[in-house]
Amino acid sequence: MERIYVAVRARPLSPEESKTSPWRISGNSVYLHNQPTKFDFDRVFGEDSKTVDIFEARTKEIVASVVRGFNGTVFAYGQTSSGKTYTMRGSVKEPGIIPLSVHELFCSIEKEMGREFLVRMSYMEIYNEEINDLLAPEHRKLQIHESLERGIYVDGLKEEIVTSPDQVLELVEFGESHRHIGETNMNVYSSRSHTIFRMFVESRERIEEGDSINCFDAVRVSTLNLVDLAGSERVVKTGAEGLRLKEGSHINKSLLTLGTVIKKLSDGVESQGGHVPYRDSKLTRILQAALGGNANTAIICNITLSQIHADETKSSLLFASRALQVKNCACVNEILTDAALLKRQKKEIEELRAKFLSSQSEHLEEEILNLRNTLLQSELEKERIALELEEEKKAKAYRDRRLLEQAKKIENLSSLLLCSERNDRTTHSRKICLAHKVSLFEKLQYLCI
Ligand SMILES: Nc1ncnc2c1ncn2[C@@H]1O[C@H](COP(=O)(O)OP(=O)(O)OP(=O)(O)O)[C@@H](O)[C@H]1O
Numbered sequence: 186m187e188r189i190y191v192a193v194r195a196r197p198l199s200p201e202e203s204k205t206s207p208w209r210i211s212g213n214s215v216y217l218h219n220q221p222t223k224f225d226f227d228r229v230f231g232e233d234s235k236t237v238d239i240f241e242a243r244t245k246e247i248v249a250s251v252v253r254g255f256n257g258t259v260f261a262y263g264q265t266s267s268g269k270t271y272t273m274r275g276s277v278k279e280p281g282i283i284p285l286s287v288h289e290l291f292c293s294i295e296k297e298m299g300r301e302f303l304v305r306m307s308y309m310e311i312y313n314e315e316i317n318d319l320l321a322p323e324h325r326k327l328q329i330h331e332s333l334e335r336g337i338y339v340d341g342l343k344e345e346i347v348t349s350p351d352q353v354l355e356l357v358e359f360g361e362s363h364r365h366i367g368e369t370n371m372n373v374y375s376s377r378s379h380t381i382f383r384m385f386v387e388s389r390e391r392i393e394e395g396d397s398i399n400c401f402d403a404v405r406v407s408t409l410n411l412v413d414l415a416g417s418e419r420v421v422k423t424g425a426e427g428l429r430l431k432e433g434s435h436i437n438k439s440l441l442t443l444g445t446v447i448k449k450l451s452d453g454v455e456s457q458g459g460h461v462p463y464r465d466s467k468l469t470r471i472l473q474a475a476l477g478g479n480a481n482t483a484i485i486c487n488i489t490l491s492q493i494h495a496d497e498t499k500s501s502l503l504f505a506s507r508a509l510q511v512k513n514c515a516c517v518n519e520i521l522t523d524a525a526l527l528k529r530q531k532k533e534i535e536e537l538r539a540k541f542l543s544s545q546s547e548h549l550e551e552e553i554l555n556l557r558n559t560l561l562q563s564e565l566e567k568e569r570i571a572l573e574l575e576e577e578k579k580a581k582a583y584r585d586r587r588l589l590e591q592a593k594k595i596e597n598l599s600s601l602l603l604c605s606e607r608n609d610r611t612t613h614s615r616k617i618c619l620a621h622k623v624s625l626f627e628k629l630q631y632l633c634i
Pocket residue numbers: 195196197263264265266267268269270271272372374375376377414415416417487
């Protein structure tokens with residue numbers, strides 16, 4: 186069992202605000218000047234602190250443990266304009282927790298020589314209690330589901346396979362351009378939604394044996410959530426009306442549920458078999474594993490030490506103190522089923538390769554078959570011509586023979602005719618006999634032709 190780690194970060198004040206601030210920081214405690222109540226935390230970072238120091242304090246270790254197969258969650262909590270987005274996303278000058286974590290994650294992966302990894306990311310926002318996909322803006326109003334294999338997940342959320350920090354940060358940039366941001370009296374770029382940036386890490390052991398690499402079936406699957414919450418706000422101070430008012434009431438409702446969940450967990454309600462209202466908001470449902478479940482969790486509570494926000498700062502510090510009492514139970518998530526995407530991907534690649542090879546050989550076989558057919562046809566044609574030639578020869582020989590026979594017959598008949606003419610001169614019967622012979626002769630001549 187491990188406690189949720191809680192750090193507090195105070196944003197810089199203007200010289201005017203500094204003069205009138207009722208708050209004091211001492212070591213890792215924050216307290217109101219002249220009042221006995223002190224709020225103690227794991228770390229308190231003053232106005233001059235750098236985001237990288239906050240990252241080094243705990244987040245870095247959480248990211249490294251994600252690479253080892255543990256779930257991890259870091260979220261920024263605080264009133265509007267207290268510096269949550271500044272801490273999580275940062276600026277060009279001072280990179281935030283998200284870019285620092287992304288670089289650290291890929292760095293840790295590179296050091297893990299004995300394992301092979303598959304990394305995916307998603308980016309979503311919860312706006313007015315609706316889940317929208319920031320990587321695929323057309324995917325809106327997504328639903329939360331739960332399964333044995335995947336645990337609690339957002340159905341239809343785009344998961345992009347990523348291979349470098351630059352690729353991830355480009356996708357984050359793309360997602361940011363679709364996030365709901367609005368102007369309030371307190372912040373020109375106020376986040377009107379909670380955003381959850383997620384990285385999924387799958388890995389398995391790899392052993393090189395000679396020339397071949399063997400991988401074991403056990404796959405570790407872990408998730409890193411980096412959450413930038415929308416700011417809790419007072420309607421009077423933000424001057425919210427219309428759409429802003431509606432947004433504000435949704436933001437406050439989900440933060441209230443988050444507060445209730447943390448309170449119940451810190452009171453030990455769950456361990457006594459009591460009900461924890463995770464399902465009362467999308468935010469707590471999605472972050473269920475990070476709150477009292479299987480995850481290493483850190484909360485960065487952003488505050489402002491100015492006089493006019495003293496009440497909001499006090500309530501943020503109260504929330505953070507309660508979170509300190511919440512215990513999680515993080516363990517390595519190792520699975521042996523086909524559910525691991527890494528395994529599925531490998532299988533798919535192997536299937537595609539086999540398909541590619543068989544399609545190539547199919548193509549060759551087809552070509553050989555065509556060539557064989559052409560060869561067969563030309564052989565048949567050759568045989569047909571040879572047969573015709575043979576027939577022709579036979580017919581010619583027959584004709585020659587017949588001609589010879591006819592010629593012989595004509596010769597015989599002509600000799601007969603000549604001898605008749607010599608012997609018979611005037612009688613009628615002789616005339617008839619002669620006419621008959623002439624007609625016979627003509628017929629024979631015709632046949633010869
Ligand atoms: N540590 C810091 N150093 C310098 N500037 C800061 C710091 N923290 C916050 N700021 C500035 O204060 C302003 C408000 O900060 P930011 O937008 O991060 O607040 P937020 O808590 O995310 O607000 P909201 O909840 O309304 O989105 C920004 O202009 C930001 O640059």
